[in-house]
Amino acid sequence: IDEHLLVLKPIKEVITQSEEKNTISNDFERCRKVVAKLAGYSVDNLTGDGSPVKEANHISFFIKGKGKDKFFCEVHPNNQYKVRAALNGQYPFKAIGQGSFE
Numbered sequence: 001i002d003e004h005l006l007v008l009k010p011i012k013e014v015i016t017q018s019e020e021k022n023t024i025s026n027d028f029e030r031c032r033k034v035v036a037k038l039a040g041y042s043v044d045n046l047t048g049d050g051s052p053v054k055e056a057n058h059i060s061f062f063i064k065g066k067g068k069d070k071f072f073c074e075v076h077p078n079n080q081y082k083v084r085a086a087l088n089g090q091y092p093f094k095a096i097g098q099g100s101f102e
Contacts, residue, residue, distance in 0.1 A: 030101050031061045031073035034081055038097040
């Protein structure tokens, strides 16, 4: 027996979801570039799944670097960022930079 599920969504909702995905993907790439600059890495050495953690006033991305280096990049609505790092696995995370995206 074949079964099909048809889901209808308003076009505005579909467009909004698509725009949000593009914005999140763009924010993740901007974070990778900022972290690379602050940590002295090539962007190619930074990985992450690109899934944001939504906080009250910003979103954060978890990014892995070389060895045990780990980073959190916060993206604030006013085009600002803040980066925290646990270099070589040294916790807790400490702020290593903040500013405006270019």
